[in-house]
Amino acid sequence: MSTHTEQLTEIVERVRVATETLGDDDSKLRAIAFQKLLDHELSQGQPDVIPRGASHEAAEDSVVQIDDAFASRALREQAIADYFRIGSNQVHDLFDISNEAPYLEVRADMLDRSNRFAIREIALLVCGARTALGIETGTADIRKAADIHGRLDDDFISHLLCMDEIVVRGKSTSPNRLVRMRAIGAECVRGIAQRLVANGQ
Amino acid sequence: MASVGLAHFHEEVDIARGLFEGGHFQEAVRKAAERFLNRVAELARRDDLVGAGLVNRTFSENQPILEFDADRSSLQAKNRHDGFRFLSLGLTLAVRNIYSHADDLPVTENEALEWLGFLSAMHRRLDRVQQVAAYKEVNSEPTDSSEPENIATE
Numbered sequence: 001m002s003t004h005t006e007q008l009t010e011i012v013e014r015v016r017v018a019t020e021t022l023g024d025d026d027s028k029l030r031a032i033a034f035q036k037l038l039d040h041e042l043s044q045g046q047p048d049v050i051p052r053g054a055s056h057e058a059a060e061d062s063v064v065q066i067d068d069a070f071a072s073r074a075l076r077e078q079a080i081a082d083y084f085r086i087g088s089n090q091v092h093d094l095f096d097i098s099n100e101a102p103y104l105e106v107r108a109d110m111l112d113r114s115n116r117f118a119i120r121e122i123a124l125l126v127c128g129a130r131t132a133l134g135i136e137t138g139t140a141d142i143r144k145a146a147d148i149h150g151r152l153d154d155d156f157i158s159h160l161l162c163m164d165e166i167v168v169r170g171k172s173t174s175p176n177r178l179v180r181m182r183a184i185g186a187e188c189v190r191g192i193a194q195r196l197v198a199n200g201q
Numbered sequence: 202m203a204s205v206g207l208a209h210f211h212e213e214v215d216i217a218r219g220l221f222e223g224g225h226f227q228e229a230v231r232k233a234a235e236r237f238l239n240r241v242a243e244l245a246r247r248d249d250l251v252g253a254g255l256v257n258r259t260f261s262e263n264q265p266i267l268e269f270d271a272d273r274s275s276l277q278a279k280n281r282h283d284g285f286r287f288l289s290l291g292l293t294l295a296v297r298n299i300y301s302h303a304d305d306l307p308v309t310e311n312e313a314l315e316w317l318g319f320l321s322a323m324h325r326r327l328d329r330v331q332q333v334a335a336y337k338e339v340n341s342e343p344t345d346s347s348e349p350e351n352i353a354t355e
Contacts, residue, residue, distance in 0.1 A: 079246075082246070083246070130334060131332050131334040132246070133334075134334055134335050134336070135334055135335060136334045136335045137334065167331050169271060178271075180271070180331035180332060180333070180334075181331065181332045181334075182328070182329060182330065182331055182332075183240075183244050183267075183327055183328050183329065183330045183331075183332075184328045184329075186244055186332060
């Protein structure tokens with residue numbers, strides 16, 4: 001018996017036991033109570049939609065969290081390729097995806113010469129890849145990538161705050177603030193990724 | 202007052218330019234409305250959803266995939282989020298669906314231009330939306346685990 005079926009059986013049994021206490025005096029009332037309680041129980045914790053990429057045949061797996069959707073390397077590769085609209089075989093030109101969190105791996109000289117614009121490119125690439133994999137981005141993630149690529153400077157946060165393509169949330173005193181990609185950022189980073197892979201990254 | 206035309210509209214509306222200029226007004230509006238929904242699906246990374254289901258899931262009240270404000274405790278933020286969802290739903294039902302399934306609805310040039318202007322404004326607003334990376338599939342209340350560890354959000 002599948003896990004999903006087991007869960008349904010458990011719910012039905014739980015509802016049956018709960019409505020048993022109503023007694024046999026009014027079977028119609030008990031039937032109504034059973035139905036109402038069953039509807040309530042079934043609506044608890046059920047997804048409102050089938051997850052991305054899942055087929056109707058796989059609907060019973062629909063309680064799987066989005067995080068589980070990228071458990072394999074191949075799925076991570078495809079998700080990043082889809083996000084940046086590059087070939088899945090080109091993902092490795094930009095990121096190391098051997099772990100669940102992607103790591104930016106581009107040649108430092110391929111980034112913009114200006115630190116400000118290089119950090120913009122790094123921020124968009126890091127935030128884009130993590131968003132594609134359902135992982136939120138912190139300023140620390142971008143800072144680390146900028147440091148590894150030799151582009152970290154004292155104005156790092158100022159550079160991020162100047163960007164219209166992302167939103168930096170959280171207290172200004174926090175060392176790790178949440179970064180979210182805006183629609184215009186998600187769309188413009190495709191061009192950056194495509195340029196980098198085209199230039200032989 | 203300067204006259205407003207297609208040239209002033211959001212670039213995403215350009216997809217309807219050829220149809221509009223060729224006099225196919227109903228098809229121009231339908232095409233532009235379809236593009237809006239496709240853009241929402243692309244940004245939400247949900248090619249498994251369409252139409253009203255896509256809009257409702259993407260701009261869900263409690264578990265959105267796209268949002269304008271992470272903190273919607275203020276009336277203004279709630280209005281911005283819910284209002285955009287309702288506008289998008291209206292666009293889906295009253296424009297995209299109607300013009301997709303009806304052949305006998307005359308759409309004048311002026312009316313088409315007005316709808317395209319509305320779609321342009323919707324795209325401009327959509328430009329500002331944020332992608333929620335770690336959104337949850339299960340329809341439950343948000344938990345702290347939806348935010349990355351040690352990342353300040355407030």
